[in-house]
Amino acid sequence: MRIVVLVRHVPCATGGLFFNPDNTLRRGGVRSQLNEADAGAVEHAWRIAVRRTGSQVTAVTMGPAEAAAAVRRSLVLGADEGVHIQDDALAGCDALGTARVLAAAARQLGFDLVLCGVAATGSATALVPAMVAEILGVPVLCSADSLTLDHGTAVIRRVDRTRVETLSATLPAVVSVTPRCGVGRYPRFAAVTQARHKLVRTWPLSRLDVPRHEVAPATLVRAVRPVSDRGRVVVDCDPPAAAARLADFLARRELL
Amino acid sequence: MDTVLVLAERHGTACALLTLARRIGIPVAVTFGAVNVDLYAVDPVHAAEVAEVNAVNVDTEHAVHAVDTAHAVGTAHAVGTVHAVDAATLARYGAQAIWTVESSELADHPATVKVEALADLAARTRPCCILVAEGHDGPEIAGRVAVRLGSGVLTGAVDAWMGPNGPVVTQRVLDGSYLVESEVIRGVTVCAVRTCEIEPTPAPPTAGSLKVGSLKLALPQGLRSARLVSREPHRHDLTTAAIVVAGGHGLGSREGFTLAERVARALGGATCCSHTAAELGWCRPEQKVDQIGTTIHPQLYLALGVSGSIRHRAGMQTAQTIVAVDRDPEAPIFGVADLAVVGDARDMARELLIEIERRK
Numbered sequence: 001m002r003i004v005v006l007v008r009h010v011p012c013a014t015g016g017l018f019f020n021p022d023n024t025l026r027r028g029g030v031r032s033q034l035n036e037a038d039a040g041a042v043e044h045a046w047r048i049a050v051r052r053t054g055s056q057v058t059a060v061t062m063g064p065a066e067a068a069a070a071v072r073r074s075l076v077l078g079a080d081e082g083v084h085i086q087d088d089a090l091a092g093c094d095a096l097g098t099a100r101v102l103a104a105a106a107r108q109l110g111f112d113l114v115l116c117g118v119a120a121t122g123s124a125t126a127l128v129p130a131m132v133a134e135i136l137g138v139p140v141l142c143s144a145d146s147l148t149l150d151h152g153t154a155v156i157r158r159v160d161r162t163r164v165e166t167l168s169a170t171l172p173a174v175v176s177v178t179p180r181c182g183v184g185r186y187p188r189f190a191a192v193t194q195a196r197h198k199l200v201r202t203w204p205l206s207r208l209d210v211p212r213h214e215v216a217p218a219t220l221v222r223a224v225r226p227v228s229d230r231g232r233v234v235v236d237c238d239p240p241a242a243a244a245r246l247a248d249f250l251a252r253r254e255l256l
Numbered sequence: 257m258d259t260v261l262v263l264a265e266r267h268g269t270a271c272a273l274l275t276l277a278r279r280i281g282i283p284v285a286v287t288f289g290a291v292n293v294d295l296y297a298v299d300p301v302h303a304a305e306v307a308e309v310n311a312v313n314v315d316t317e318h319a320v321h322a323v324d325t326a327h328a329v330g331t332a333h334a335v336g337t338v339h340a341v342d343a344a345t346l347a348r349y350g351a352q353a354i355w356t357v358e359s360s361e362l363a364d365h366p367a368t369v370k371v372e373a374l375a376d377l378a379a380r381t382r383p384c385c386i387l388v389a390e391g392h393d394g395p396e397i398a399g400r401v402a403v404r405l406g407s408g409v410l411t412g413a414v415d416a417w418m419g420p421n422g423p424v425v426t427q428r429v430l431d432g433s434y435l436v437e438s439e440v441i442r443g444v445t446v447c448a449v450r451t452c453e454i455e456p457t458p459a460p461p462t463a464g465s466l467k468v469g470s471l472k473l474a475l476p477q478g479l480r481s482a483r484l485v486s487r488e489p490h491r492h493d494l495t496t497a498a499i500v501v502a503g504g505h506g507l508g509s510r511e512g513f514t515l516a517e518r519v520a521r522a523l524g525g526a527t528c529c530s531h532t533a534a535e536l537g538w539c540r541p542e543q544k545v546d547q548i549g550t551t552i553h554p555q556l557y558l559a560l561g562v563s564g565s566i567r568h569r570a571g572m573q574t575a576q577t578i579v580a581v582d583r584d585p586e587a588p589i590f591g592v593a594d595l596a597v598v599g600d601a602r603d604m605a606r607e608l609l610i611e612i613e614r615r616k
Binding site for chain 1: 439483485555595597
């Protein structure tokens with residue numbers, strides 16, 4: 001079983017985010033880490049691989065030099081080898097370009113299963129798993145709350161609003177997993193030291209079969225602005241009076 | 257004016273999508289199912305259009321012709337299955353044409369059929385924009401359609417207008433903390449839309465007639481696609497509740513948490529909890545609201561003793577009205593609250609129960 005895990009190196013947003021004049025996210029001076037949902041995907045890949053002989057888990061990321069840290073962390077969490085796609089032509093790449101590059105990498109590595117963590121909706125990367133699958137021409141199972149593999153078939157369960165859906169697809173397939181599927185373990189010290197001996201390959205764009213014009217952005221950001229606070233009312237008085245004001249507030253909005 | 261293809265799957269989201277589509281061009285709805293003409297006649301505003309609908313020929317070529325005509329007069333189109341009621345609603349919210357897609361594979365391969373339908377209709381009608389609601393499979397559909405068309409794709413859209421070079425879309429990104437104005441510079445603008453942030457408003461009545469086209473779709477042989485095995489009702493209805501009361505660490509104990517449940521019952525809503533309350537076992541884990549757990553968009557979100565960590569806020573901050581009660585005046589939840597009440601959550605919950613009872 002060859003498993004390719006797509007991982008992202010994301011800024012820790014605790015101190016707020018900053019943008020460059022060209023509206024790209026400023027990554028310098030901000031601590032970044034392996035995306036938590038992707039750590040869960042690496043963990044899940046490891047759990048699948050450890051029960052099968054001849055399995056190989058490859059963590060793949062695309063990004064600037066610092067993004068190699070995400071691959072290294074994936075190796076600590078259970079991946080066998082890593083690929084870091086790094087090329088200046090990929091700066092400012094959008095969802096379509098990213099999907100094309102990652103799909104080319106997966107195709108080149110060979111895969112039975114492509115795993116990745118879900119992204120919060122509203123971030124462009126939420127689209128990437130489905131786009132990678134569409135480019136590769138394989139089925140996609142998005143937002144898996146549980147994933148089981150059985151005789152070359154992947155079966156997932158997911159909660160869609162008020163319903164629980166079960167979906168299946170024959171391998172090879174792309175699956176995105178939620179943290180409900182499992183989160184990364186805290187690694188043993190031995191795993192940390194062993195990871196140093198694992199191979200990380202750095203591939204330029206020319207190593208993949210993707211022409212440069214295919215990764216040119218198809219979207220353009222014109223402006224970025226932080227959302228200002230909503231106008232709010234603060235109530236700080238004794239509970240009965242506060243409760244009355246709260247009830248008034250709800251009644252005014254026809255919620256009571 | 258160019259047409260905007262709208263994937264009209266559910267009533268609520270379709271109305272919001274059509275409202276947004278009207279700001280860009282001529283809305284065309286895409287639905288899955290058959291159009292019921294009788295119910296359509298009930299709507300007096302659009303009664304004149306009934307004759308038009310009756311004349312619909314299910315033959316695809318005719319349908320294409322109908323939509324071409326719609327183009328010429330400057331209308332919008334929707335794609336999907338239209339039930340009778342839906343047709344009237346879609347028209348009321350501005351759909352100038354409706355494509356109904358019939359496919360025997362819809363039940364087994366819902367996402368793939370929708371992708372095929374949108375890609376097919378995009379090739380036929382050459383819209384300037386395709387709008388999909390950001391539900392569970394919205395991003396999947398938008399992403400796959402964008403790959404098919406080789407187009408740029410935008411997520412989290414909350415507003416849009418027609419700029420000089422095509423649609424300009426406002427996106428809400430990074431847990432809603434930033435608004436971004438974007439344009440697609442290659443291909444059709446494919447958008448996954450946050451329908452909960454768009455107020456659906458009916459379109460002003462127009463003289464133009466509604467065109468209905470029909471598309472019979474068969475998936476290509478050998479196409480590899482995920483299959484929907486089963487779909488069962490989920491016990492909890494948190495995601496769709498209009499009123500949600502959240503309990504957190506500030507309620508102090510499992511007994512304290514029952515206060516949140518009682519307030520929810522009094523208001524006729526559902527109960528959810530913060531990460532901490534779930535960890536402490538005060539409520540079921542599936543009631544936990546956060547960024548990647550349950551995300552809720554209720555009309556009212558009332559937090560009792562929830563400090564509002566960034567992950568919790570990401571799961572609830574799109575609520576229409578946010579009311580928060582917490583001891584700590586510096587609690588981050590107050591940053592997103594419309595009404596912030598500083599005080600003990602238990603006392604407030606008890607007083608609020610009395611107040612609600614009194615007003616009933």
